[in-house]
Amino acid sequence: MISKGIPIYLASAALSASSLAACGGSDENEAATVEEAPVEEVASEVAPAPSIFADVSGGEYGLEKGHASLLWKISHNGLSYYTARFTSFDATLDFDPDNPASSSVTVAVDPTSVRTDHPDGDEWDAELANGDQFFNAGSFPEITFVSTGITPTGDTTGLINGDLTLLGTTLPITLEASFNGVANPPWYGGRDVVGFSATSTIKRSDFGMNALIPNIGDEVSIIVEAEFLEAEG
Amino acid sequence: MKRTLIATLSAASLVSCALAGEQTFTEAASGAYKLEKTHASLTWRISHNGLSQYTARFTEFDARIDFNPDDPATSSVTATINPLSVETDHPTEREKWNGELATDDRFLNGNEFPEITFTSTGVEATGEFTGIITGDLTMLGVTVPVSLDATYNGTGNAPWFGTKDLIGFSARGVLKRSDFGMTALLPNIGDEVEVIIEAEFLQE
Numbered sequence: 001m002i003s004k005g006i007p008i009y010l011a012s013a014a015l016s017a018s019s020l021a022a023c024g025g026s027d028e029n030e031a032a033t034v035e036e037a038p039v040e041e042v043a044s045e046v047a048p049a050p051s052i053f054a055d056v057s058g059g060e061y062g063l064e065k066g067h068a069s070l071l072w073k074i075s076h077n078g079l080s081y082y083t084a085r086f087t088s089f090d091a092t093l094d095f096d097p098d099n100p101a102s103s104s105v106t107v108a109v110d111p112t113s114v115r116t117d118h119p120d121g122d123e124w125d126a127e128l129a130n131g132d133q134f135f136n137a138g139s140f141p142e143i144t145f146v147s148t149g150i151t152p153t154g155d156t157t158g159l160i161n162g163d164l165t166l167l168g169t170t171l172p173i174t175l176e177a178s179f180n181g182v183a184n185p186p187w188y189g190g191r192d193v194v195g196f197s198a199t200s201t202i203k204r205s206d207f208g209m210n211a212l213i214p215n216i217g218d219e220v221s222i223i224v225e226a227e228f229l230e231a232e233g
Numbered sequence: 234m235k236r237t238l239i240a241t242l243s244a245a246s247l248v249s250c251a252l253a254g255e256q257t258f259t260e261a262a263s264g265a266y267k268l269e270k271t272h273a274s275l276t277w278r279i280s281h282n283g284l285s286q287y288t289a290r291f292t293e294f295d296a297r298i299d300f301n302p303d304d305p306a307t308s309s310v311t312a313t314i315n316p317l318s319v320e321t322d323h324p325t326e327r328e329k330w331n332g333e334l335a336t337d338d339r340f341l342n343g344n345e346f347p348e349i350t351f352t353s354t355g356v357e358a359t360g361e362f363t364g365i366i367t368g369d370l371t372m373l374g375v376t377v378p379v380s381l382d383a384t385y386n387g388t389g390n391a392p393w394f395g396t397k398d399l400i401g402f403s404a405r406g407v408l409k410r411s412d413f414g415m416t417a418l419l420p421n422i423g424d425e426v427e428v429i430i431e432a433e434f435l436q437e
Contacts, residue, residue: 065324065325066323066324066325067281067284067285067287068285069287069288069322071276071288073431076272076401076433077252077253077254077389077391077399077401078253078254078255078256078386078387078389078401079254079272079386079387079388079389079399079400079401079433080272080273080386080401080402080403080431080432080433081403081431082272082274082431083274083276083429083431085322087322087324088324115322117274117290117292117320118271119270119271119292119293120271180283180284180285181282181283181284182284183282183283183284193284194284195281195282195283195284195285196285197285197286214253215252215253223288225278225285225286225287225288226285227281227284227285
């Protein structure tokens with residue numbers, strides 16, 4: 001589908017003079033769209049109309065890994081929120097634009113992809129990934145999330161409930177999620193790209209990861225930014 | 234001296250609760266502090282076509298604080314960032330994309346401008362442990378005042394740092410990259426850049 005009034009998508013790795021030129025073209029299209037748009041639609045910038053989903057294809061989407069991040073933060077002695085991330089993860093979205101709350105998502109995270117940017121090198125990442133007091137990836141090579149239900153909290157926001165499996169323990173968690181929009185980058189043909197932001201807080205002790213509590217906090221904040229590409233069909 | 238507080242915690246240090254920070258000024262020494270680089274992060278986020286907040290970071294930076302616990306608003310901070318240390322975690326072309334962001338003259342142009350600097354010019358207290366840090370940010374050779382919403386998280390002592398105090402902060406700010414002349418790909422790639430800082434400092 002062709003979306004209107006939404007900035008054209010740009011793949012970061014493909015930035016070039018030609019994509020800049022394409023960007024210029026899109027600006028013209030955008031200007032035309034703005035001229036056609038009734039003035040009262042300006043209000044939709046504040047509270048997006050439900051019809052935003054009318055432009056979105058239903059069905060299966062895969063994670064667009066070039067535009068996805070999975071950060072986590074944890075209190076370090078109460079002095080700072082240690083900030084790290086996983087760099088290798090995948091997700092599948094089954095999106096229902098007619099009833100977004102009936103959509104579903106599954107996620108798989110590779111615990112060995114934990115990255116901390118420790119100034120002395122990779123040793124600390126490996127310890128976090130493989131240490132049996134931490135992610136113990138040798139025994140538990142995958143962290144998974146499977147949604148079980150969505151509760152809308154606004155036109156484009158909702159609570160995603162689901163089962164998180166970490167260290168072999170499966171527990172329900174909740175993500176606060178926002179649907180940010182849809183776009184149609186030309187290099188993906190007619191396939192839609194949809195974007196989301198989500199956050200959650202979990203207790204690692206619930207999953208049996210008790211090491212260094214309370215100096216290293218029990219609560220872990222999770223911050224997700226993710227775009228999804230419509231599956232080829 | 235040790236890799237990290239976390240990695241070096243032993244059964245003995247677990248027993249001790251001396252590590253736990255306390256949100257108070259009275260226990261913190263005044264004077265010069267330097268960044269404790271194993272517990273410091275500098276994350277930035279920028280809108281990508283309105284679809285997501287592209288999230289990346291600098292991995293090499295340094296900072297110093299002149300801390301006055303008796304009148305925290307008179308404290309000051311300076312920071313330097315290596316633009317070549319930008320890290321995106323791009324899944325397939327990580328080094329290429331990091332390098333393009335770091336060195337391309339449309340982006341951080343790090344070979345011509347090898348340092349991004351921040352020098353505070355004032356602190357306005359907004360609460361007992363919060364304040365707005367204003368200062369001059371120099372990027373791409375352009376100096377523009379910016380402000381950070383900062384929280385003093387507390388002070389603590391780690392056995393391996395002897396009697397030197399640690400102090401910790403969280404800070405967040407928003408700048409417009411166009412103010413510094415970085416206008417490439419606007420507006421598809423947002424003008425506003427959110428900066429998220431977590432940092433501990435060790436008494437000198």
